Amino acid sequence: MGAETQESASAAGGRTVRARAADLTDQPLTALAVAVFWAWLVVRWTNDFLLDGSLAPRGTSFFPTAPIEFAASTLSGVAADLGVFGLPFRWLAGLVGFVAASVPYLPELATGVWVTVLLTVSGIAFGFVIAVPLSIARVYGGTITRSVALAYTELFRGTPLLAQLFVLYFATPLSIYIRELPAVGTGFVPAQAFWVAVVAFTLNSAAYQSEYIRSALNSVPEGQLTAARSIGLSKVEGIRHVVLPQGLRYAIPGWSNELVYLIKYSSLASFITVRELFEQADAIASETYRYTELFVLAGLLYLALVVSASLLMDAVERYVAIPGLGTSGR
Numbered sequence: 001m002g003a004e005t006q007e008s009a010s011a012a013g014g015r016t017v018r019a020r021a022a023d024l025t026d027q028p029l030t031a032l033a034v035a036v037f038w039a040w041l042v043v044r045w046t047n048d049f050l051l052d053g054s055l056a057p058r059g060t061s062f063f064p065t066a067p068i069e070f071a072a073s074t075l076s077g078v079a080a081d082l083g084v085f086g087l088p089f090r091w092l093a094g095l096v097g098f099v100a101a102s103v104p105y106l107p108e109l110a111t112g113v114w115v116t117v118l119l120t121v122s123g124i125a126f127g128f129v130i131a132v133p134l135s136i137a138r139v140y141g142g143t144i145t146r147s148v149a150l151a152y153t154e155l156f157r158g159t160p161l162l163a164q165l166f167v168l169y170f171a172t173p174l175s176i177y178i179r180e181l182p183a184v185g186t187g188f189v190p191a192q193a194f195w196v197a198v199v200a201f202t203l204n205s206a207a208y209q210s211e212y213i214r215s216a217l218n219s220v221p222e223g224q225l226t227a228a229r230s231i232g233l234s235k236v237e238g239i240r241h242v243v244l245p246q247g248l249r250y251a252i253p254g255w256s257n258e259l260v261y262l263i264k265y266s267s268l269a270s271f272i273t274v275r276e277l278f279e280q281a282d283a284i285a286s287e288t289y290r291y292t293e294l295f296v297l298a299g300l301l302y303l304a305l306v307v308s309a310s311l312l313m314d315a316v317e318r319y320v321a322i323p324g325l326g327t328s329g330r
Contacts, residue, residue, distance in 0.1 A: 034311055037304045044110040059107050068100035102297045105284055109294075112280030113301055115194065119266045119276060120305075123201030124209075124259050130202065131209035132244075138214045140239060149210070156207035162268050165200045169272040174199065190274075197269040205262055212254030217247040249320055256313035263305050277301060 044062070047055040056062055075093035079086035137149040156164065168174050178184060178192040220243050228238030270279035281298035285291045 030307060031311065034304065034308050038308065041110060041113060044107060045114055048107070048111065049114075056107075061103050061106055063103050063106075065100050065103050068096060068103065072097040072100055098293060098296075101290065102293050105281075105288075105290070105294060105297065108284055109277065109280055109297060109301060112275060112277035112298075113305070115190070115274065115276040115280075116263065116266045116302075116305065118190070119194070119197055119201060119269060119274070120259070120262050122198045123205050123262050123266075124255075126198070126202040127205030127209050127258075128255075130206035131213055134206065134210035135213035135217060135247075136239060136244075138210065139217045140235070153207040153210055156204050157211070161200065161204050161265055162271060164204055165197060165268060165272055168200050169193065169196045193273045194269075197266075197272060197274050201262060201266070201269075205258060208258050208261075209251075209255060212258065213247060213251045215254070216250035217243060219250050220246050246322075249322065252313065252317045252320070256310065256317070259309045259313060260306050263309060264302060267302075 040062075043055070047053060048058050052058075053060075072093050075089050075096060079089035079093055082089065134149045134152060137145040138153075141149065175192045175196050178195045184190075184192055184195070224242050224246070225235070225238045228242040229235065233241065266276055267278035269276050270282065273279070275283070277298055281294045285294040288294075
């Protein structure tokens with residue numbers, strides 16, 4: 001497929017699947033920016049959580065703001081000297097000034113990014129564990145198992161994720177049970193609201209992932225399972241060793257799309273007090289009144305996470321592709 005892009009409408013509830021197979025060598029600047037972003041995050045997290053602020057005190061930026069502020073002031077002076085012709089310098093000074101104002105908040109936002117990453121990875125991974133048997137039940141199960149799997153997917157795809165979060169957090173004793181578990185809310189273990197959000201994201205994502213995988217399994221020719229049975233494999237063995245490996249490859253574009261959605265939907269966890277990226281930005285803005293800088297910065301961090309996820313899944317798609325078959329089901 002090279003660098004071509006194929007877009008198709010998925011059967012999974014109207015979400016659009018964008019299948020990409022671009023090589024990182026086709027977008028070196030993007031790959032470099034992502035590498036720098038993650039290098040900063042890893043160093044920041046290591047300093048704050050493992051080294052207890054050895055490189056820089058927790059909440060303190062690695063980057064001094066004085067040189068950036070000086071550059072902004074210099075550009076503003078140049079713009080003033082040039083009068084009407086200094087408009088480009090005035091814009092540039094505003095941009096540099098925005099960077100200078102944003103740098104001090106990066107350490108605290110990095111903590112929010114950590115929670116967002118944990119929410120996303122947990123939701124997508126646990127959801128996948130549930131989605132695989134659900135999709136197999138939809139395609140190869142009997143009447144009862146198909147009905148149960150269909151009811152599950154329709155329930156969680158047909159109701160808002162925010163409503164599911166509220167029901168699990170406020171209308172069930174789940175948060176109480178989690179709070180009673182040892183170590184919850186201490187050290188590296190997040191408080192119960194985080195785990196309730198993980199449960200909600202898992203259940204919701206499993207419904208969507210099951211539809212992506214079900215569509216992928218249906219794209220595998222029926223004759224493949226018949227051929228597997230003819231050489232002595234049972235139905236379960238044929239599904240496991242022949243159909244499922246191909247179907248999961250075909251589901252990668254949809255799975256990639258779900259990962260991107262879950263990164264952005266993680267902001268809904270702020271409604272049940274989880275201090276993920278959006279909630280962290282909102283809390284800082286409430287204290288400093290720097291709403292514009294903080295929410296723009298949070299948006300850029302979400303964008304960096306989404307681009308990182310897209311590049312990662314592109315790499316996975318290329319790695320597992322079967323020569324002559326690919327992963328798109330064509």
